[in-house]
Amino acid sequence: MEAGQLVEFIDSQKIFCAVVLESKGLRLRLLNENNREVKLSAARLSHRSKVRLDPAQGRDKLVTQLKAIAAKRREMSRQVDIPTLWEVLQDTGEWIDLPTMTAFCFPEQPNGDHEAAVIRAFFNDRRYFKFTPEQFLPHPARKVEQIKAQREAQAHRERLVEQGGAWLQQVLKDQKGSPPAAADEIVTILKGYCLHEKESPDQETARAILKRAGAHAPSAIFTFMVKIGRWHPDENLDLLRHGLGAPLPPAVEQHAAALCAHPPAIETQRRDLRELSLFTIDGPTTLDFDDALSIEPMGDHHRVGIHIIDVGHYVAKADPIDQEAAGRASSIYMPDRRIAMLPECLALEACSLKAGQERPAISTLVTLNGRGEVLDYDIVPSRIRVTRNLTFAAVDERLAADPALGALLAMARGYRDQRLDNGAMTIRLPEINLWLNDDAQPEIARIDGESPSHLLVSEMMILANDLAARFLTQRQLPAIFRAQGEPRERLFNREEGTLFQHWMQRKQLSRFSLANSPEPHSGLGLSAYVTATSPIRKFYDLVTQRQLRAALGLEAPYATEEIDFIIAALAEPMGLVGRIQFQRQRYWLLKYLEKRIGAKYEAVVLNKIRDSYAILLPDLLIECLLSGAEGVNLKPEDRIQVTIQHVHARNDVLTVFLS
Template identity: 50%
Template structure:
């Protein structure tokens, strides 16, 4: 190829007209119509004709000539009616060379300019022909229809991108103009992008909109959705991210409505034991609306008879029915400072299934015969009918433990049972609970709860006792269930159930995860040979399944098979992990919102461990970990007490920073 030849190549989806300045076998040095010198491989050329330019004319004259030639060839391309050409040629599914195509388009002119015009026209619009610089293949009618559909979608996408960028810029500027007609669709795309990032099908479109609107972070998308009223400033995005339903479908609600309330005649001819003569109590938090469990105690001549009564949810929610399928899909109720999402519709969870005061309820009762010295002598599990007499809060139970005989006795029994577990190697981790709720103004309120108060401690131990006995009962009857076990900890810090706040916190980090399986095994953390959870069937599907296994042994229904139990464990692994993650994050979010109002405040903290560039510390008042930057000249060791100042908090970004103060 020689100097002066006019050639064209494709760059960035454009055809560039050039003149050869220096030829070669592999790469050519070209001067382009844009007055740039480039090196291009010969195989990249889209057109090579016989036209030449006088290289002695000077660079500016050469560039002007190339520009004029490019304009002329583009005008020739515009003369070609590609659709009409395709209608003539599409029946012949064969490649058509450049000379033939040029002759078809321009019968009286087949020079370089017209050849380039054909290439330009068919390169610009590839709706009707498959393009190669020297030949072209007509698309079939089906292919053309598919391409038109793709083009239509691309054009619509571009309109959405333009509208989205304009909408964001308008909102940022404070304009009160009406949102675009497609604002709902745009909002859904923004939500999907914010929630799922690169996994969102709208990721590329949203990123393009952000770039056009000069947004640099996904938080700007969140702020836009808040500004236009799609989300609130405290939107719980995890519920959306994990696709957690916050309400129930109409068929589920109608089914729940059809569940009859218990009356005096409901269980008249049943095999249930009537325990309505017992004085039964519930002990829960003040905001509790669903009551799973109740207690009773009778003092006999030489022993106590303790009753642990669990609402018989399986009496109303039958295996495989619509309510059961709904509960199984949710896995658990979700409790957050600003919201409560029940596993079952509230009509059931808070009423017909709940052990409410003065209402008859079916229950699964565990009656435990305990010696006056606290030894468990025997137990019996059976279906019953109960009526709760007293509904107490933890505070009321704490007062009763000091003044009332029944709760005081239950507390003593619970204490002895715990001592027995500790003697069997249980690890009792004692940490305060940080309770967060929102006041009437939506402001987070933080309260530090003593989990070892008499009311909380006795309920915890009575539920552990009930679950242990249920596990033994199922194992003795060779019935599979969702048994919970736990291997030994990685290391043991606590001895005999005592220890400092630091030791309890670090011991928790050393625990191994619990294991779920269909058969019993040792639970090291509780110091028990077998364990299930069956005391919260209103709130947890695992507990409902185990309750059904108890009912099966009692002759009330057919048991799940071992395979069915293993399948349920596997199916609920991810939903239960999501529930735990959502509850943890939402509690942390509102705790950080509270701390946003404490910036500049001083807090006492415990040094946990030293990391590479900082210490990990625990803010005692809030039981929350955060890093403490190392200060020159100050050396700390684990369990040191320090005073820190809160420097920065951002609940939405999950950030908390402090400095030594």
């Protein structure tokens, strides 16, 4: 290369015309048409012309000449008909050198300008040929179509970014205007990014739309979606993110409708327990009653019946309803919504123990003495009729005047004492009952989780599950057994302990595990445990109830391999259900507090975290960090008063200051 030689190079997807000012081996110092000096390797040149410019004429004149040459070559490049060239040359399958291609394009005395124009033309339209500065190869027809589709997709994406960015900016600024033609597609892209961010297939397009709108956080998309009416201000994004709460598939709906219209007849071989006085005990808003109790005096003892709706009588293994229930894993209970595991006509009607309705059940009939000790038991398929649907509050009111309920409570307490003697760890914390009023505003009631009626029901269900585990173990049937190791530390004995100790004890419990064979459950003080008392609401319980049905001759049992598969398959959805319920409860607690800025609450110090303290608000059972406590010396279990300073439920923010 020599000084003054006219060359071209590619930079930032553009071709520049330049003159060589200095050449040192393969390194060149150039002056380009924009009056900029650049240094680069000779290998980066896209064209070398035989034309020479006089470097001595001065920089300004050189730049003027370069601009004119570049403009001339750009104009000449527009004369190159690349699609027609491809039509003629596509079948050759061979490389075509630059002089030959230039002759095809400019048959009359082509020169360096023509060559440079050819390179520019092929650089600007790369659909039809693969090329280097020296040669060209026609793409196969399939490749041309593929490139064309990619170009069209890119152009479409650019239109979406332009339209979406302008629309998003307009909506966020509350400016009037009509949605663009591609509104639905833009909404789908933004919605996907808001829900899944980096896992969204359109994340780059969504981020480009945000950037075009001058918005940088995915939270802007939520505001946008609310303003255009696609989402509610209290939209549950977790449900959308995981595809929960959608209508049942048509096949499931049809199967459920047929089943509820013509339920299977109750088998005659079931034990007839319709003469017993059965009652349910639930919350005031419960609609799906799956368990009932009965009690009969037997001299010095009592026979207690724990009756669970036989869901397996209605839902067969692997039928459409069963497959959908397995996918859902559990009903989901939230302050603003309930998502049933089973279709509504089953959960709320056919499989609900409503007063006065005959139902098939799996009944545990257990003889207990006054101390709650099990003297004998049997598990039978039964035909039952509930007499009364009672609430916890109603039972608490009747306990003193109802000898049967009083006896049942005494036996429940005796059974708990036995479990405590065996090392059970009972966590006694109040319950926060949260619901939405007629104005869709959250209301709260703090309920004593250890009220007599709650204790009675809780212990009877634990007893039924305890006996089911014994029953299945004795018959060597696999089931979904729950086990739990010893807690990392015991903070109190038996049922003693403060609210602080019970709250912190929960953090010390070992995680429970599931297996197909029995292992000890330390938290309950039992040698084996299953759950089979909520088959309407939990698939685990339905599976275990089916194993009881198999032991009673009502159906074939699950094999051990099938139990293992179910345990593995349900681990993720069950964890998801727990997180969704927890997050939604917390969201509405924070919504409740958004209306109480400046309110004062009692708090319990839990522990120090760096320069702050983790605290618990007992009235709401919600944890947060304490702000404004610099220089204050607090210790665990101290009682303090705090003021609600700032709350943002959507962003999960709760700021409180020491009062």
